[in-house]
Amino acid sequence: GRIDQIRLIKSDVAAVEGETSVGAPGESPSVSVFSALLVLDNGRWTIHSIEESAAPNPVQVGxxxxxxxxxxxxxxxxxxxxxxxxxxxxxxxxxxxxxxxxxxxxxxxxxxxxxxxxxxxxxxxxxxxxxxxxxxxxxxxxxxxxxxxxxxxxxxxxxxxxxxxxxxxxxxxxxxxxxxxxxxxxxxxxxxxxxxxxxxxxxxxxxxxxxxxxxx
Missing domain, CATH: 2.40.128.20 (Calycin beta-barrel core domain)
Known part of the structure; x- marks a missing residue:
């Protein structure tokens, strides 16, 4: 997976966007995009909420x-x-x-x-x-x-x-x-x-x- 964007909403609240991929060895991975809301709690960032959906991908080139x-x-x-x-x-x-x-x-x-x-x-x-x-x-x-x-x-x-x-x-x-x-x-x-x-x-x-x- 990867993180594409981190946006600081407040000093203790951040929005993170990226993608994840899951798949068995030898198979094409299933790619999803996610949007997560993180909060700073006692000096550590923790996930408050997360949404995930299938990544948009053109059916064919062009x-x-x-x-x-x-x-x-x-x-x-x-x-x-x-x-x-x-x-x-x-x-x-x-x-x-x-x-x-x-x-x-x-x-x-x-x-x-x-x-x-x-x-x-x-x-x-x-x-x-x-x-x-x-x-x-x-x-x-x-x-x-x-x-x-x-x-x-x-x-x-x-x-x-x-x-x-x-x-x-x-x-x-x-x-x-x-x-x-x-x-x-x-x-x-x-x-x-x-x-x-x-x-x-x-x-x-x-x-x-x-x-x-x-x-x-």
Missing amino acids: EALRGLEWLVGRWVDETEATRVDTTVRWSSNGAFLIRSFAVRKDDNVTQQGTQIIGWDPRSREIRSWSFNSDGSFGDGVWSKNGDDWLIRSSQTLADGRAATGTYVLTRVDENAMQLKLIGHEIEGEPQPASPTVKVVRATEPAKNETPSTSSK
């Missing part, structure tokens, strides 16, 4: 990403200065979502990047890893919050500085979504708030893409 399947396709967000073309597709084995993007200014590509979104069976959460053409890279942890997806992001910039922030991804409808970065910091210094970006599903061919004229 199943945990089904809630993000609507991202698959081509998207575009455009301002007076720049245009961002984004393509999201499933990996060949269906275990990951792969997001590729290109930033254009005056029809010239100024930046490109790739993001891989997958399920982490160890931490039991959706995670992403991003790599950009300027040498920057980062990772994120995804969680559902009502109708929004929150992406807690940590990034190493091209100049070596560390950046953090949370992206709020909201699905407006089948053909539109909104993205906003909040709590953005670089080397611990708060950055100005960024405006909400509206992204729409693309209907025209991507830049440098020629429509097919062949019959099917």
Whole structure:
């Protein structure tokens, strides 16, 4: 078993979360998650209460990403200065979502990047890893919050500085979504708030893409 989190509620009360595994030799272990409340009594921590339940586990690889399947396709967000073309597709084995993007200014590509979104069976959460053409890279942890997806992001910039922030991804409808970065910091210094970006599903061919004229 393992302890994932210890949270001090009061000086003499703590909440502990983790998982346990039980199984006979040669058999697959049964994994459960637990939440326990501990109290400090005469200098020793004792269990006051504990709750245990079966650990959530996707039936098959990629199943945990089904809630993000609507991202698959081509998207575009455009301002007076720049245009961002984004393509999201499933990996060949269906275990990951792969997001590729290109930033254009005056029809010239100024930046490109790739993001891989997958399920982490160890931490039991959706995670992403991003790599950009300027040498920057980062990772994120995804969680559902009502109708929004929150992406807690940590990034190493091209100049070596560390950046953090949370992206709020909201699905407006089948053909539109909104993205906003909040709590953005670089080397611990708060950055100005960024405006909400509206992204729409693309209907025209991507830049440098020629429509097919062949019959099917």
